[in-house]
Amino acid sequence: MYEKYVKTLKDHSIKITSQRLEILKYLNEHHTHPNVEEIYSELKKKHPSLSRTTVYNSLEILKKNKIVQSLTISGSELRYDIEESLHHHFLCKKCGAILDISITCPNMDRTLDGGHRVEEVQGYFKGICKNCQTTEKGRRTNG
Amino acid sequence: MYEKYVKTLKDHSIKITSQRLEILKYLNEHHTHPNVEEIYSELKKKHPSLSRTTVYNSLEILKKNKIVQSLTISGSELRYDIEESLHHHFLCKKCGAILDISITCPNMDRTLDGGHRVEEVQGYFKGICKNCQTTEKGRRTNG
DNA sequence: TACTAAATTGTAATAATATCAAATTAGAAA
DNA sequence: TTTCTAATTTGATATTATTACAATTTAGTA
Numbered sequence: 001m002y003e004k005y006v007k008t009l010k011d012h013s014i015k016i017t018s019q020r021l022e023i024l025k026y027l028n029e030h031h032t033h034p035n036v037e038e039i040y041s042e043l044k045k046k047h048p049s050l051s052r053t054t055v056y057n058s059l060e061i062l063k064k065n066k067i068v069q070s071l072t073i074s075g076s077e078l079r080y081d082i083e084e085s086l087h088h089h090f091l092c093k094k095c096g097a098i099l100d101i102s103i104t105c106p107n108m109d110r111t112l113d114g115g116h117r118v119e120e121v122q123g124y125f126k127g128i129c130k131n132c133q134t135t136e137k138g139r140r141t142n143g
Numbered sequence: 144m145y146e147k148y149v150k151t152l153k154d155h156s157i158k159i160t161s162q163r164l165e166i167l168k169y170l171n172e173h174h175t176h177p178n179v180e181e182i183y184s185e186l187k188k189k190h191p192s193l194s195r196t197t198v199y200n201s202l203e204i205l206k207k208n209k210i211v212q213s214l215t216i217s218g219s220e221l222r223y224d225i226e227e228s229l230h231h232h233f234l235c236k237k238c239g240a241i242l243d244i245s246i247t248c249p250n251m252d253r254t255l256d257g258g259h260r261v262e263e264v265q266g267y268f269k270g271i272c273k274n275c276q277t278t279e280k281g282r283r284t285n286g
Numbered sequence: 287t288a289c290t291a292a293a294t295t296g297t298a299a300t301a302a303t304a305t306c307a308a309a310t311t312a313g314a315a316a
Numbered sequence: 317t318t319t320c321t322a323a324t325t326t327g328a329t330a331t332t333a334t335t336a337c338a339a340t341t342t343a344g345t346a
Contacts, residue, residue, distance in 0.1 A: 017325080020324095051326045051327065053304085056302095057324075057325080072218050075215050077301080077302060077303090078218070078302085090256075090261075092259070093262070099256070099259065112233055112268060113233075113273075115272075115273030115276065116268070117270045117276060119270040120267075121266070121268050121269075122266075122267040122269075123264070123267075124263075124264070124265040124267070125264050126263040127259060128259070128262070129259045133260060158342095160294080160342080162293085178333090192294085194295045194296065195296090197294055201293095204293095219303085219332080220333060220334090
């Protein structure tokens with residue numbers, strides 16, 4: 001059940017705690033780019049002793065180890081994502097969904113403007129998602 | 144002195160106030176992507192009656208009119224930038240500078256993943272800027 | 287010049303995140 | 317397996333960025 005998350009933590013020499021395993025599992029099963037509050041309140045249901053600070057701390061150490069990444073696309077709070085292959089993100093201005101976008105940026109791994117060393121690239125696209133466009137046209141509700 | 148900013152506001156049918164003119168002027172003369180606090184405290188020096196709320200409000204209306212744009216690249220607060228030609232941004236992890244990057248993204252003005260309508264694109268590059276690399280090697284201080 | 291809707295101001299509220307000290311626990315060492 | 321200690325978790329409190337709001341002021345029209 002948790003073997004793969006145990007392995008991930010071990011591989012990075014991070015102490016294995018149930019809180020960290022639960023957070024990793026949650027992110028792995030919910031690719032919706034949740035914020036801290038969502039992760040906290042969801043996990044709190046099954047693990048009432050969980051503290052919000054632990055969620056912040058855990059995400060921080062996972063981020064330092066490049067196991068997760070944080071996104072600032074929403075503008076008001078950090079959103080979290082399991083780090084997999086490089087991908088970018090699309091924010092729907094209507095429904096708020098954050099979607100993974102599988103394009104590659106030709107400027108990754110390069111030196112910019114004659115000397116700036118690039119270590120990370122985040123591409124944020126904003127607009128109206130496919131589903132919301134359909135809703136607009138067809139006057140259907142989103143549920 | 145302020146004619147160009149007056150024109151900008153008039154062109155967008157935004158009421159002309161000295162506060163808005165000062166903010167526009169500040170952004171036009173400081174392409175450092177300042178946050179609200181920087182803009183506020185700088186302008187407050189010459190205009191002691193200025194309120195922080197006014198800075199927030201003004202930036203908001205300027206943003207709605209696409210005269211300025213806000214960046215979330217720093218992660219903790221919004222940074223502001225005069226909207227000019229499309230460009231992207233580089234954040235130096237060492238000195239914190241945010242620099243304009245003049246590459247064009249081939250995915251702008253397109254439909255992504257078979258249907259998401261793209262209206263805005265922000266490319267965030269993070270790493271070590273040219274200047275900080277020199278400092279590293281040469282062991283010079285940044286001043 | 288007078289009027290009114292909109293903008294400015296300052297205070298207070300909210301939301302996200304950071305700090306910190308006390309209690310708990312993972313995992314190394316005995 | 318038990319003991320020990322450094323690291324982690326917890327919860328309370330602090331801080332920071334931003335928003336809400338009511339009273340005052342002002343831009344721009346009539």
